[in-house]
Amino acid sequence: MATLFQGKDHAQVYAQSRPSTPPELISRVLNFLREQYTGDLHLAVDVGCGSGQNTFLFSEHFENVIGTDVSGAQIEVATTSRNDKPNVTFAVHPSHEIPAMDGSVELITAATAAHWFDLPKFFAEGDRVLRQNGVMALYSYNMFPRLNFVDENGIDKSD
Template sequence: MAHRLFEGKEHAGSYWKYRISPSDHLMQQVLDFLEMHKGPSFEQAVDVGCGSGQGTLLLAKRFASVMGTDVSPAQLEMALQHAIEPNITYRQCGAEDLPLADSSVDLVTAMSAFHWFDRPRFLLEAHRVLKPRGCLALLNYSLDMELSYPDCCSQKLNQVCKEFYAALHPYRSPNLGQASIQLYREAYESIPYPVKEWQECVWDRRHMTLSSYMGLVESFSSYQALLRDDQQKATRLSQDIAQRLMSVMKVTSAETEVEVAVKYFYLLACKPQEA
């Protein structure tokens, strides 16, 4: 069974404000794989578990029609507020029951969402809706993000980050196992398509304020679980980490910009012509 999280309105707002989406470079790798195996006609894509729609907006730049799906009304409400492109639609549904006809979609994506699905059922559903030679793209990033700041010891900075992640680890959902990358690797191995690709270390570097980095980590399910369990403990932890990071950086404002290196992994798979 799929797991329902991220459904509160406040969390959905945080998701839109802080959650990161794949860079243009990373998305281009997905599109290059699709074009190589299917051709340059990008008609319809579906972004499953779309959340507040950041990834859906990226796909809308390249596809004639894009559908974003999610189980959370609050997430979809947030996505609709930002869906100014006329080629985007959103539907509330489970990842395992997509409102799409057989063999109708060029690309099925799930960006940082696949680990919450009923994974075997979703893979069967993706196979059903994909056109022959259509592609499946499952992307995610690890929690082990790295910060850097000019004239600052990166080792000291990231030791604080590691302590933040370690404090959140006991609140990690047991459905994710020790590391979600294992779930994606298992999915890659289980997909019977002869044409597929696995990448487990693609660094994506971006600049954001320290407060945005903190907001990003606070949007994770582990922090949200801690927040539900003990709000004061969660707040103290976040404030302490932010203060320690500023101390290492020798700055006094959380609006100071840092470079955040995010490690992505992904699998790409092309449905055979004769499936």
Template sequence: MAAPIKLFEEAAHASVYLKYRPRLPQKVFERIVEYLKEKKSKPFKLAVDVGCGPGQSTRPLAPHFEKVIGVDVSDAQIEAAVKQTDNPPNVEYRTGQGETIPVPDNSVSLVTCCQAVHWFDYAAFCKDVDRVLLPSGCLAVCAYGNFVPETCEGDLTKDKKMQQLHWNFYKGLMGAYWDDRRRHIDNVYAEFSIPYEGSIRDDSFQLVQEITVPSYIGYISSWSSMRAFLRKNPDSPNPLIGFQERLIEILGAETQTEQTKVRLKAPIVVLLGRKPPP
């Protein structure tokens, strides 16, 4: 088995990831739980969120299960998750790999993986999910695609310029620094499916956020490509400085940068599959 990929292991990056990465809408988690309920009755004892990062996709599961375990390969991400003050009492975090989930056989009602499965050996991950799931237990794989920025006022001329700036940065300056697995975000997990009969793909959700310009810049700073760029070009000016200056120029912002907002939109995919009964 290949060694686990660790692109988000630095403590500083874990902090940036927690602060700026978007959270999936609550309706996504409701959809997952409703799918589980179709063939399995409460009480649901255990859910495991694999690739949990600082726990944004772990904590929303807590109301539906007796216990929820978040698993991540990064010690820094787990440390950030544990430190969160809004952790429910039934949530626990463990360091571990997606291909060797640190829970016993036939013990889990639901396994989730949000915005992380493209970093795994997917065949090995699915095999281990099958090991840990109870009969009729479910696997839910979620991801959001690339964000498209726009103004909050619906200015189509500014929208076009913002999107050109965004894509030139994403595909141009950052293009050489993306891992090949980024294609799975570009195509919104088109190459993934859950290997259980009757599995489904739900594309009905969208992630929409109105955030300040500094938060938009913070989100870009959390990209794995940005971390790779900064590591390989430690003496170069941070390209986000010029990006922000051009963004403010396009917006024609007259207020303080901290009060200027943009809207980000991205498609969401939810893959759902159920382990067969015995």
């Protein structure tokens, strides 16, 4: 199933037909990040980025944004189709090999992609690259159950 998105023709159709991430969701992710992390926003990584629709949404908020995907065809479409943002780059990598130094990433996103990942490896890689108080945001079209985020005092911070 993971090879479904490998073909160039499929990648182009995917880029044209995939729904966009709602702006309200991006705002919510960024607001949550700002509650956790108060430093400058240098680097976001969008894992399983496909043709880059979600990746580009963070370009105005970070110095650099990297989109990664296992499909070279998807990355080619992302790079050539509408990459007019000089701070956005794309690379072919599996979800558990994020091209960033230890503790260098403020935000990791995966939009409708995490169901394909080897989650234990992905979470370990996220732990390696995220800065202290960095955020990993996984979102999809109702594919995941609601996850509650509890702070160190046991207070639910989900809403």
